[in-house]
Each structure stands twice: as C-alpha cells, then as structure tokens.
Amino acid sequence: MSTTTTAAPTLTTSLAREFAAVLPEHCVITDEVGLRSYECDGLTGFRQVPAVVVLPRDTEEVAACVRVCARHGVPFVARGAGTGLSGGALPVADGVVISLQKLRRILEIDVENRRAVLEPGVFNLDISRAAAPHGLYYAPDPSSQQVCTIGGNVAENSGGAHCLKYGFTTNHVLEMEVVLADGSVITLGAPTAEQAGPDLRGVFLGSEGTLGICTKVTVRLLRKPEAVRTVLADFPSIEAAGETVGAIVDASIVPAAVEMMDSLAMEAAEAAVGAGYTVESPSALIIELDGPAEECDEQFAEITRICEEHGSTRIHVADSADERARVWKGRKAAFAAVGRISPDYIVQDGVVPRTRLAEVLSQIAEMGSEVGLRVANVFHAGDGNLHPLVLYSESAGEHDAAEDLSSRIAELCVELGGSLSGEHGIGADKACSMGRMFTDDDLAVMQRVRTGFDPEGLCNPGKIFPTPRLCGERPGPFRAHPLEEAGVISRL
Ligand SMILES: Cc1cc2nc3c(=O)[nH]c(=O)nc-3n(C[C@H](O)[C@H](O)[C@H](O)COP(=O)(O)OP(=O)(O)OC[C@H]3O[C@@H](n4cnc5c(N)ncnc54)[C@H](O)[C@@H]3O)c2cc1C
Numbered sequence: 001m002s003t004t005t006t007a008a009p010t011l012t013t014s015l016a017r018e019f020a021a022v023l024p025e026h027c028v029i030t031d032e033v034g035l036r037s038y039e040c041d042g043l044t045g046f047r048q049v050p051a052v053v054v055l056p057r058d059t060e061e062v063a064a065c066v067r068v069c070a071r072h073g074v075p076f077v078a079r080g081a082g083t084g085l086s087g088g089a090l091p092v093a094d095g096v097v098i099s100l101q102k103l104r105r106i107l108e109i110d111v112e113n114r115r116a117v118l119e120p121g122v123f124n125l126d127i128s129r130a131a132a133p134h135g136l137y138y139a140p141d142p143s144s145q146q147v148c149t150i151g152g153n154v155a156e157n158s159g160g161a162h163c164l165k166y167g168f169t170t171n172h173v174l175e176m177e178v179v180l181a182d183g184s185v186i187t188l189g190a191p192t193a194e195q196a197g198p199d200l201r202g203v204f205l206g207s208e209g210t211l212g213i214c215t216k217v218t219v220r221l222l223r224k225p226e227a228v229r230t231v232l233a234d235f236p237s238i239e240a241a242g243e244t245v246g247a248i249v250d251a252s253i254v255p256a257a258v259e260m261m262d263s264l265a266m267e268a269a270e271a272a273v274g275a276g277y278t279v280e281s282p283s284a285l286i287i288e289l290d291g292p293a294e295e296c297d298e299q300f301a302e303i304t305r306i307c308e309e310h311g312s313t314r315i316h317v318a319d320s321a322d323e324r325a326r327v328w329k330g331r332k333a334a335f336a337a338v339g340r341i342s343p344d345y346i347v348q349d350g351v352v353p354r355t356r357l358a359e360v361l362s363q364i365a366e367m368g369s370e371v372g373l374r375v376a377n378v379f380h381a382g383d384g385n386l387h388p389l390v391l392y393s394e395s396a397g398e399h400d401a402a403e404d405l406s407s408r409i410a411e412l413c414v415e416l417g418g419s420l421s422g423e424h425g426i427g428a429d430k431a432c433s434m435g436r437m438f439t440d441d442d443l444a445v446m447q448r449v450r451t452g453f454d455p456e457g458l459c460n461p462g463k464i465f466p467t468p469r470l471c472g473e474r475p476g477p478f479r480a481h482p483l484e485e486a487g488v489i490s491r492l
Pocket residue numbers: 041042077078079080081082083084085087088089100120141142143144147148149150151152153154155156157158159160161208209210212213214215335336423424460
C-alpha cells in the first residue's frame with residue numbers, strides 16, 4: 001500500500017493563495033525577481049526581500065489584503081513610490097508589502113472649495129498639474145515631486161522648498177480615509193478645516209505607515225500667486241550665506257523659499273543640469289518671493305540690499321519662467337546629481353535653529369575631514385532643515401564610516417537644539433537615535449498611541465521606535481525580546 005503525504009503549505013504559499021482569492025493574479029507578486037524590485041526604498045543601504053508583494057486597486061482590496069495579514073499575524077508595509085530616504089518602506093522579512101501604486105486616480109478637483117480628493121498613489125506634481133487650469137496648485141513640493149506619492153507625503157509629513165512660507169503636508173491635508181491593521185476603514189479629519197474631538201488626522205500625519213494605510217486624502221489647493229521673483233545669490237562663505245538668511249527673517253520678510261547649496265552640491269548640479277550656478281563660489285542662496293506684485297517688488301529690493309550688505313559676489317535674477325525653472329531644476333536634481341561626483345552617498349536630514357546654521361555646517365565639515373569623507377550640502381536654509389550628503393565609495397569599504405558619520409550628524413542636530421528629521425522621517429535609519437531626542441516617557445506615550453491604532457504591531461514594525469531588538473542589528477523579522485517572552489518586560 002502506498003501513502004501520499006502532502007507537505008503543509010508554507011506561510012508564503014498560504015498567504016499567496018489567500019491574496020489570489022481577493023486580487024487578480026497579476027496583482028500578487030511572489031517571484032524572486034519581482035520581489036527584489038521592492039527590497040528597499042531610496043535608502044539603498046538597507047535591503048530586505050519581502051515574502052509577498054500585493055497591488056490592490058481600491059480601498060476594499062487594500063482592506064481585504066490587510067485582513068489576510070491580520071489572520072496570519074503577518075506584518076505588512078505600505079509602499080508608495082519607494083522614494084523615501086529613511087528606510088520607511090523597507091520590507092519586514094517574511095512580511096508583506098502592500099503597494100499603493102494602482103490607486104492613482106484624482107477623484108475630484110473641487111474648484112469652489114479649493115480642494116482635491118485623491119487616491120494615495122497620485123504623484124505630488126500631478127495634483128498641481130490637474131489644478132493648474134483652474135489657477136490653483138498644491139503647495140508642498142518635495143524635490144522628488146515628479147515621482148513621490150501623496151500617500152507617502154502624508155506618511156512622512158513631507159516638506160519641500162516652498163514649505164517655509166506655506167507649511168508642510170500637515171498644513172494642507174483636511175481629511176483621510178485609513179485602513180487600520182484589522183482591516184476596518186475609518187475617516188480622520190473633516191473636509192472643512194474645523195472638526196470636533198482630538199486631532200487624530202494630525203497624529204496620522206508623519207506616522208510613517210505605522211498606524212494604518214491611507215487610501216484616500218482630501219487636500220487644500222491654493223490660488224497661484226500674482227507674481228513670483230527668483231534670485232540666485234553667490235556668497236564668499238557658508239557663514240555669510242547663513243547670516244543673510246537670518247537677516248532676511250529679521251527684516252520680517254517670509255520668502256516663499258530660501259535654499260542653500262555649497263560648492264560641491266553646485267558642482268554636481270551644474271554638471272547634470274547646467275543651471276547657471278557659479279561652481280567656484282563657496283555657497284549660494286536661491287531666494288524666491290511670491291504674492292501681490294507690488295509687495296514682491298518692495299521685498300525684492302530689500303532682499304537685494306541685504307544680500308549685498310552680506311558680501312554677495314553675484315546676484316542673478318531669473319527674469320523669465322524658463323530661467324526660473326532652470327534655477328530650480330538644478331536645486332531639485334541636486335541629490336541625484338551627486339552621483340556624478342561620488343559613486344555612493346547617504347542623504348541625511350536634520351534640523352537646527354536657524355541661528356546655528358553656520359556652526360553646524362562648520363562642525364559637519366570638521367567631522368567629515370576627521371574620517372576622510374566629503375560632505376556636500378544642499379538644503380532648506382529658511383527652515384534650518386539640513387541635507388548633508390555624505391559621499392563615499394562602497395567598493396573602497398567606506399560604507400560603515402559613512403553611515404556612522406551620517407548618524408553622528410543627525411545626533412549633532414539634536415545636541416544643537418534641533419531635530420533628528422525635518423521631512424524625510426525616522427524610518428529604519430534613525431530609530432536607534434530616537435532616545436537622543438525623546439525621553440523614555442515620551443517614547444512610551446508614542447507607543448501607546450501606536451497600540452491604539454494597531455494593537456498587534458503588524459503595521460510597519462521596526463520603524464520610528466527603538467525596539468527591544470539591539471540597535472545596530474540589521475533589519476529582520478520583528479521578534480519579541482527574550483525578557484518580554486519571559487514576562488519580565490512588556491511592550492506598550
Ligand atoms: C531625489 C529625492 C529628493 C527628495 N526630496 C524631498 C523633499 O524635498 N522633501 C521631502 O519631504 N522628502 C523628499 N524626499 C523623500 C521622499 O520623496 C518623501 O519622503 C516622500 O514623501 C516619499 O513618498 P513615496 O511615495 O515615495 O513613499 P515611500 O517611500 O513608498 O514610503 C514612505 C513611507 O510612507 C509609508 N507610506 C507610503 N504610502 C502610504 C500610505 N498610502 N499610507 C500609509 N503609509 C504609507 C511607507 O510605509 C513608508 O514608511 C526626496 C527623495 C528623493 C529620492
């Protein structure tokens with residue numbers, strides 16, 4: 001007599017089967033090559049191949065996928081375009097990636113109320129494109145705006161050059177539909193600015209995919225300004241440029257944007273785009289004013305005077321829309337352009353009070369020369385939001401030194417009274433540094449809030465919060481700490 005034994009299906013096989021029951025076949029990825037496309041985000045030093053990737057097409061399918069994960073106790077990670085720079089969309093080993101790339105419809109442009117209703121996979125720039133025929137636009141403009149999604153922007157509370165005057169994503173999101181970790185669907189915020197109860201909309205903004213999956217979002221649209229003036233001013237030193245930023249703010253002028261680049265960043269951007277930067281200049285500011293034409297003219301005169309007073313060596317006015325676009329193209333392409341002057345680089349993201357800009361930049365330069373690595377700087381100077389780019393060579397074995405320098409820079413920002421992140425988030429990258437900025441009690445309260453949304457901890461675990469796993473360990477499955485298992489400690 002012969003007996004046939006059927007091997008028990010692996011977890012991945014059962015997951016894939018269950019996903020295939022709620023999604024069309026082409027929306028479930030299990031093959032090695034397909035999975036590898038999702039193994040990291042823009043922080044490529046951290047990689048983890050997931051067990052399954054699913055591509056739902058609407059809220060109901062997102063909720064159905066989340067319910068499959070909940071049934072199996074399997075962690076999942078929401079993913080927009082994967083442009084994040086802090087490892088927020090890094091998969092969990094043996095976990096699921098829920099990609100929102102198929103939820104890409106602009107559901108409504110409500111011209112009268114100046115609002116847009118969007119699916120989360122809509123690209124940031126496409127919102128302004130759709131609103132443009134009505135004289136409207138969406139203000140937050142990450143440099144990645146051509147490719148990053150509004151869902152990712154919500155999760156990261158993204159910023160951009162014009163957030164100095166107009167505020168971050170949180171200032172422009174009115175309402176969100178969210179799928180929680182048990183598959184239930186809730187609404188946070190309201191289509192009007194005022195709402196009753198605690199601001200859970202605000203809690204979700206910037207929670208980096210740890211509280212649920214945003215499946216619909218209503219954002220404010222703004223009327224396009226009457227006039228725009230853009231100036232590119234060179235300075236003999238980073239300090240002089242930093243002092244100019246302070247003087248502009250002291251003069252009670254709030255420009256739409258104040259961006260700073262150092263010579264290394266300009267060299268890279270110039271090689272890529274030919275934006276008209278003076279690469280020999282130690283630093284330059286891009287200053288943009290917008291608003292009523294008369295006000296712009298007055299403030300423009302004042303800004304020119306301030307730049308000259310601080311020793312500006314060249315003041316170039318972008319006097320046409322094309323010229324303005326060229327100046328901004330160089331700035332927005334700068335991160336990617338750095339690839340022209342270094343085989344590898346890490347983009348750091350920290351904040352210092354504006355008054356400490358010059359000090360932090362000189363300390364960063366010193367730290368870089370101590371370890372023999374170059375650091376390029378291109379950042380939102382008006383916000384005090386730095387983006388030091390640590391240049392290194394993987395093949396020369398410099399990766400660990402670069403990561404260490406990058407972390408030390410983030411922690412330096414905290415020491416100087418600033419923050420670990422201005423806009424790129426904490427993700428997997430800086431979770432271990434959170435204890436430098438927050439007390440144990442602060443972190444415990446954050447964890448309690450998280451548990452309120454996601455009691456089982458299935459939603460993007462291992463991000464933002466330092467966990468009982470040893471900091472510095474490579475990402476892997478989220479496991480309970482042995483002391484937790486022994487009942488000595490408990491997770492909040
Ligand atoms: C060249 C370059 C320039 C950049 N410039 C800027 C800049 O100026 N300002 C700025 O703020 N950022 C910038 N970034 C970082 C990045 O573009 C932003 O963080 C962006 O918001 C990420 O969007 P994404 O769609 O790529 O999200 P992803 O990288 O896919 O995900 C980011 C995080 O959001 C979560 N998430 C994604 N979608 C959802 C959803 N629907 N619901 C819940 N959670 C979700 C993910 O789990 C992850 O934690 C830049 C990146 C690059 C590569």
